[in-house]
Amino acid sequence: MLRPTLSALRSLTVMCIALGTTLSPVSAFGESLAANITSPAKNVILIIGDGMDDHQITIARNYLKGATGRLTLDDMPVRSSVAVLTVSEQAPDEYIYVADSACSGTSMSTGQATSRSRIATTAKSDLDIETIVEMAHKSGLKTGLVSTSSVTDATPAVFASHIQYRFCESPEKMVTERFSCPQDLKANGGPGSISEQLALSNVDVIFGGGMENFTPNVEGGTTSVLDSAIANGFTVLQTKQDLNTVITTGKVLGLFADKHLATKLRGENGRIAEKPEPSLLNSVHWTMGDVDLPEPMICEANPAAVDTPSLLSMSSKAIDLLSTDNDKGFFLMIESASIDKQSHARNPCGSIGELDQLDETVAYALTFAEQNPGTLVLVTADHSQAAQLVPESSMFSGLNIPVYSPGSMARIITPEGGLMGVNYATNDIFAEEHTGAAVPLYANDAAIGKIDTYINQTDIFNIAKQHLGL
Amino acid sequence: MLRPTLSALRSLTVMCIALGTTLSPVSAFGESLAANITSPAKNVILIIGDGMDDHQITIARNYLKGATGRLTLDDMPVRSSVAVLTVSEQAPDEYIYVADSACSGTSMSTGQATSRSRIATTAKSDLDIETIVEMAHKSGLKTGLVSTSSVTDATPAVFASHIQYRFCESPEKMVTERFSCPQDLKANGGPGSISEQLALSNVDVIFGGGMENFTPNVEGGTTSVLDSAIANGFTVLQTKQDLNTVITTGKVLGLFADKHLATKLRGENGRIAEKPEPSLLNSVHWTMGDVDLPEPMICEANPAAVDTPSLLSMSSKAIDLLSTDNDKGFFLMIESASIDKQSHARNPCGSIGELDQLDETVAYALTFAEQNPGTLVLVTADHSQAAQLVPESSMFSGLNIPVYSPGSMARIITPEGGLMGVNYATNDIFAEEHTGAAVPLYANDAAIGKIDTYINQTDIFNIAKQHLGL
Numbered sequence: 001m002l003r004p005t006l007s008a009l010r011s012l013t014v015m016c017i018a019l020g021t022t023l024s025p026v027s028a029f030g031e032s033l034a035a036n037i038t039s040p041a042k043n044v045i046l047i048i049g050d051g052m053d054d055h056q057i058t059i060a061r062n063y064l065k066g067a068t069g070r071l072t073l074d075d076m077p078v079r080s081s082v083a084v085l086t087v088s089e090q091a092p093d094e095y096i097y098v099a100d101s102a103c104s105g106t107s108m109s110t111g112q113a114t115s116r117s118r119i120a121t122t123a124k125s126d127l128d129i130e131t132i133v134e135m136a137h138k139s140g141l142k143t144g145l146v147s148t149s150s151v152t153d154a155t156p157a158v159f160a161s162h163i164q165y166r167f168c169e170s171p172e173k174m175v176t177e178r179f180s181c182p183q184d185l186k187a188n189g190g191p192g193s194i195s196e197q198l199a200l201s202n203v204d205v206i207f208g209g210g211m212e213n214f215t216p217n218v219e220g221g222t223t224s225v226l227d228s229a230i231a232n233g234f235t236v237l238q239t240k241q242d243l244n245t246v247i248t249t250g251k252v253l254g255l256f257a258d259k260h261l262a263t264k265l266r267g268e269n270g271r272i273a274e275k276p277e278p279s280l281l282n283s284v285h286w287t288m289g290d291v292d293l294p295e296p297m298i299c300e301a302n303p304a305a306v307d308t309p310s311l312l313s314m315s316s317k318a319i320d321l322l323s324t325d326n327d328k329g330f331f332l333m334i335e336s337a338s339i340d341k342q343s344h345a346r347n348p349c350g351s352i353g354e355l356d357q358l359d360e361t362v363a364y365a366l367t368f369a370e371q372n373p374g375t376l377v378l379v380t381a382d383h384s385q386a387a388q389l390v391p392e393s394s395m396f397s398g399l400n401i402p403v404y405s406p407g408s409m410a411r412i413i414t415p416e417g418g419l420m421g422v423n424y425a426t427n428d429i430f431a432e433e434h435t436g437a438a439v440p441l442y443a444n445d446a447a448i449g450k451i452d453t454y455i456n457q458t459d460i461f462n463i464a465k466q467h468l469g470l
Numbered sequence: 471m472l473r474p475t476l477s478a479l480r481s482l483t484v485m486c487i488a489l490g491t492t493l494s495p496v497s498a499f500g501e502s503l504a505a506n507i508t509s510p511a512k513n514v515i516l517i518i519g520d521g522m523d524d525h526q527i528t529i530a531r532n533y534l535k536g537a538t539g540r541l542t543l544d545d546m547p548v549r550s551s552v553a554v555l556t557v558s559e560q561a562p563d564e565y566i567y568v569a570d571s572a573c574s575g576t577s578m579s580t581g582q583a584t585s586r587s588r589i590a591t592t593a594k595s596d597l598d599i600e601t602i603v604e605m606a607h608k609s610g611l612k613t614g615l616v617s618t619s620s621v622t623d624a625t626p627a628v629f630a631s632h633i634q635y636r637f638c639e640s641p642e643k644m645v646t647e648r649f650s651c652p653q654d655l656k657a658n659g660g661p662g663s664i665s666e667q668l669a670l671s672n673v674d675v676i677f678g679g680g681m682e683n684f685t686p687n688v689e690g691g692t693t694s695v696l697d698s699a700i701a702n703g704f705t706v707l708q709t710k711q712d713l714n715t716v717i718t719t720g721k722v723l724g725l726f727a728d729k730h731l732a733t734k735l736r737g738e739n740g741r742i743a744e745k746p747e748p749s750l751l752n753s754v755h756w757t758m759g760d761v762d763l764p765e766p767m768i769c770e771a772n773p774a775a776v777d778t779p780s781l782l783s784m785s786s787k788a789i790d791l792l793s794t795d796n797d798k799g800f801f802l803m804i805e806s807a808s809i810d811k812q813s814h815a816r817n818p819c820g821s822i823g824e825l826d827q828l829d830e831t832v833a834y835a836l837t838f839a840e841q842n843p844g845t846l847v848l849v850t851a852d853h854s855q856a857a858q859l860v861p862e863s864s865m866f867s868g869l870n871i872p873v874y875s876p877g878s879m880a881r882i883i884t885p886e887g888g889l890m891g892v893n894y895a896t897n898d899i900f901a902e903e904h905t906g907a908a909v910p911l912y913a914n915d916a917a918i919g920k921i922d923t924y925i926n927q928t929d930i931f932n933i934a935k936q937h938l939g940l
Contacts (some may be wrong), residue, residue, distance in 0.1 A: 054907040067565035079923035095537035389906035391568040406876035425895030436859035437524040453549035
C-alpha cells in the first residue's frame with residue numbers, strides 16, 4: 001500500500017498554504033490515510049542495545065560520526081534514564097546492583113524485576129510471568145523477535161519462554177555439569193527448553209541465530225525441535241537469500257547461524273584490546289621503567305559476516321511481515337546483542353559495528369513510525385557494560401612515569417583522525433563483568449509527554465502495554 | 471521581601487475555586503507578585519557535579535535512596551545528554567576524546583571548546599575568551615561562584631579568569647618545575663595568577679576553599695592577594711559563623727579552607743577502595759588459587775568536615791545575597807567538586823557524600839526557582855570519571871575460580887542492606903584517569919521545550935546566555 005509520509009503531507013500542506021488554498025488529508029489522499037492518521041494501528045517497536053550504555057554510545061559515535069557528529073539516536077525527541085533492577089534469588093525483596101540480560105530483559109518483557117539468569121519467571125518462587133508478547137498475541141496483535149544472537153539467548157527468550165536458567169537453551173542443555181533446569185523438563189511437567197518453547201510459540205516472526213539449539217531432538221522424542229516448529233506452522237529460513245525472498249502471511253523462523261550472528265566490524269587483523277606491557281624495571285617500583293601501550297589500530301569489516309544478514313535487513317523484513325494487512329497492530333522486539341558480547345570479549349570494534357547496526361535499524365523504525373503514526377519506537381539498553389572511554393595515553397603522561405591500565409586497552413584510530421582509548425578492567429578472566437549504571441531510553445514523537453526523565457526498567461513493559469491497549 | 475510560593479498560590483487558587491470565587495494574583499498579593507510572575511528577573515543557576523556521570527549517580531542513588539529510590543535530580547522535568555568536546559593544543563581543529571575540568575568548564579563558561587588545562591583561553595593561540603560571568607556583569611546582572619574546591623580550581627576559575635595553565639593558581643605557582651604560565655605574568659603584560667585575577671574581579675559572591683592561594687603577596691608587590699581583594703571591595707569570610715551571619719550588599723569572598731573543603735562522608739575508618747589479594751597459587755595460573763576481596767564497609771561522616779560549611783549553606787547564602795534587592799537577575803555557578811576528586815582518590819564514600827551535597831543543593835535551587843519563575847536551573851557534569859558500579863562478587867563466581875578486578879575495588883554496605891561493588895581500574899598510579907562518556911544535563915520547568923535531548927557542552931553557554939538575554 002502506498003502511503004505518503006507525514007513529512008510529504010506537511011510539505012504539500014505548506015505548498016497549498018503558499019498557494020492560498022487549503023487541503024484536508026481526506027480530500028487529498030482518501031479515507032485510508034485519514035483513518036491511518038486519526039485511528040492508526042497501534043504498534044510498538046522496542047529496540048534493545050544489549051550493554052549499550054553511555055560509554056558504548058560515545059565510543060561508537062566518536063568512531064562512526066566523529067566527536068561533533070550525531071547518531072540517529074541523538075535526534076530522537078524523548079530521552080530518559082532507566083534504573084536497572086535486580087533482586088536476590090534467595091531473598092527476592094532484596095536488591096542487588098548489577099543485572100544480567102535475563103533479569104533485565106524480564107523486567108521489560110513482564111514488568112517484574114527478577115533475579116539474574118531467570119527467563120520470565122519469578123525469583124525463588126519460580127512462577128511463570130506472562131510476557132507482553134503473549135498478551136499482545138491474545139489480543140490479536142502480531143508479534144516478532146529479532147536478534148543478532150541465538151534466538152534462544154536471554155533477551156529474545158524472555159519475551160516468549162519461561163525457564164529457571166537462561167542457559168537451558170535446547171533439550172541437550174537442560175542438564176549439564178554446571179547448571180540444570182530439572183523442574184522445566186517435560187518429564188517433570190515443565191515446558192521444556194527455550195528452543196522447544198519458541199518452536200511451539202505463537203510468535204509470528206523470529207529472526208536470529210542459534211540453529212544448533214533447534215537441531216537436537218525434542219525431549220523424549222525422535223524428531224528435532226526444528227521439525228516441531230515446522231509442525232507448528234513456522235516457515236524456516238536459513239540464508240540471506242531466504243530472508244530477502246520470503247513472502248508469507250504465516251509464521252516465520254529465521255535461523256541464520258549455528259550460534260550468534262557474526263559481527264559487522266572487527267579490529268584490524270582481528271585484534272582486540274591488549275594488555276599494556278610495562279618494562280621489567282617497572283615491577284621494581286611504579287614510578288620506574290616504561291610501558292608499551294597497544295599499537296593504534298583501525299576497525300575493519302569482519303570477513304566472517306559476508307553471508308550474515310544485517311540487523312537492518314532482518315528488522316525491515318520483520319516490520320514488513322508484521323505490518324502487511326494488519327490493522328490490529330504489532331509488538332516487535334529488536335536486539336543488537338553483540339554490543340554486549342563484544343564488550344565481554346574486549347573487542348571495541350565489534351561493539352562499535354553492532355551499535356552502528358542498531359542505529360541504522362533505529363532510522364528505519366523511525367521512518368516506518370512516521371508513515372504509521374500509531375507506532376511507538378523505544379530504544380534502550382538492558383544493562384551497562386565494562387568498556388570505558390579513557391585517554392589514549394594517560395592524563396598524567398606529563399609526569400614521565402609509566403602510566404597504564406591494569407586491565408586491557410585498545411587505541412583506535414578514528415576516521416576523523418583522532419586516537420581513542422578504550423579500557424576493559426573489571427576482571428582478568430576470559431570475559432568482562434557487566435556494570436550497574438542506569439541506562440538510556442530514547443523514544444519517538446509518540447512518547448512525547450508520556451515518559452518521565454527517570455523511570456524503572458519495569459516501566460518499559462507498562463509503557464508498551466498501555467500504548468497497545470493491552 | 472516576603473514572597474508567597476507558586477505552590478502556595480496554586481493552593482489558594484484551588485481553595486477559592488472550591489469556594490466558588492475567583493482570585494487574581496494581583497488582587498491577592500499586590501503588584502509586586504504580579505510583576506514577579508509576568509516579568510520576573512532572569513536568573514541562571516548552573517550546578518556542576520564534577521565527574522558526575524551515570525555511574526556516580528547510580529552509585530550515590532543506591533546508597534542514599536536505595537535501588538528503587540529517587541534523587542531530587544531524578545524528578546527534574548528536563549533530561550538531556552551532553553557531548554564533552556576537547557581539542558588538541560597543537561592542532562585545535564582536531565578532537566581528542568577525554569576532557570579535564572579546565573577545558574570542559576571553558577566550554578560551559580565561554581561556548582568554545584579548548585584544550586586540556588586551559589582556563590578560558592583558546593587552544594594554541596592563547597587568546598582570552600569572554601565568559602558568561604563577565605557578560606552578565608557588563609549587563610548589570612549579579613554573579614556568583616560557589617565550589618567545594620579551592621575557588622582557584624579549574625571549574626570556578628574558568629568563569630572569571632583567563633590563563634594558559636590551570637595550576638597557575640597563585641603568584642607562587644606561576645612558575646614551577648613542572649609547569650609555568652610565563653605569558654600570563656604581570657611582568658610580561660599578563661593578568662597574573664588565577665587568585666590575583668579573582669581578587670580583582672567583579673564577581674559579587676565567591677565561596678569555596680583555597681585560602682593558601684590568597685595569602686602570598688601579589689606578583690611584584692608587598693601585600694597579599696587577599697589584601698588586593700579587600701582593596702577591591704570584597705568582604706572576606708573565613709568560617710561557618712562568618713557565612714551564617716554576613717549581611718552585605720557588597721562583594722563577598724568566602725575562603726573556608728586552605729585547600730579544598732573537606733568531604734561530607736568518608737569510608738569506614740577512612741578506608742578507600744583496595745586491591746583484591748589473590749593467593750600465591752593464583753600467580754601460577756589464573757584459574758588456580760583463590761582471592762580475598764576487600765572487606766565490606768559502610769560510609770560514615772567525615773570528622774574533618776565538622777567546621778566545613780556545606781555546599782547547601784554556601785549556595786543558599788549566595789542565592790540570598792544575589793537575589794536580594796536585585797530586579798536585574800543573576801548568574802550563579804555552583805560546583806560539587808569532590809565527586810571527581812574522590813573518584814581520582816578511589817574513595818567511593820567521598821564521592822557519594824559530595825553527590826548528596828549536590829542533590830540537596832539542587833532541591834534548594836528548585837524551590838527558589840519555583841518562587842522566582844524567571845530562574846533557569848541547569849544541573850550537569852563536566853566530564854565522566856573512573857568509578858564503575860560492578861558486581862560485589864563476580865558474575866562468574868559460579869565457576870569457582872578467583873575472579874577479581876585488576877585495579878582497586880570497594881564493597882559498600884548500603885543502608886537498605888545491599889552490598890555494592892565499586893571498581894577503579896583506569897591506571898595504577900596515585901590518581902585515576904577521567905573518562906570520556908557523554909554526561910547528563912537536567913533542567914527545571916524553565917527549560918521545557920528549549921533543550922534538545924543531545925547537545926554539545928558548548929551549548930550550555932548559549933542556553934544560559936539566551937535565558938539571560940545577554
